[in-house]
Amino acid sequence: MQDKLETNEIYEILKKRIINLEYAPGQVLNEVDIANEFKISRTPVRKVFEQLKNNKLLNIIPRFGAQVATIDFRYMKSVFEVQRELEGYATRLAAERISENGIAELAAITERIKEYDLENDYKEIIIADDLFHKIVYESSGNPCLIEFLHELHMHTQRLWFYVQRDITDKNLFYDTLANVVEALKARDVAKADQAAKEHIDRFVEQIKKELL
Secondary structure, three states, X not given: OOOOOOHHHHHHHHHHHHHOOOOOOXXXXXXXXXXXXXXXXXXXXXXXXXXXXXXXXXXXXXXXXEEEOOOOHHHHHHHHHHHHHHHHHHHHHHHHHOOHHHHHHHHHHHHHHHHOOOOOOHHHHHHHHHHHHHHHHHHOOOHHHHHHHHHHHHHHHXXXXXXXXXXXXXXXXXXXXXXXXXXXXXXXXHHHHHHHHHHHHHHHHHXXXXXX
């Protein structure tokens, strides 16, 4: 670990740990421990904790400390309702604006997912899925939309990790993402919108079946 990291870098590290479940839901994070790890004072740690709280990844409890937020399925329902529409719109824009290199990157990601083993490579599948979405978002060319979608997607990604034991079909990823790629290749905005929404709908159906 280098001697000094910027506050935003520490935020990204802790955010990733929460999303990847390296910090379990409900786990208490100690200011002193974090400050010692990154060789900083407690003041910037509090700032990072406040950022994580604002993103609903951390709860600050007076006289107790900072606790990793649990998965709130009611809140996730609202996330999916918004994300479904915004992802559809972003993918429509991407169908018009994405470069040929971008399409090739997405196709390569879906092929990697196809080769992964669900049980042994689940984390790699989630990381690949995340990269796929980031490329689509960036290809929309709309900075406001990109910002909103990144904020929503981190909650979805965390839920993917949380439900790992309940995901039994890799095609939940491969089929729907491959359909997105085909729609983008064809520059078909309607099919791109439909394929993006189907990807979310299939996941929501799986969550309802297994957990609700």
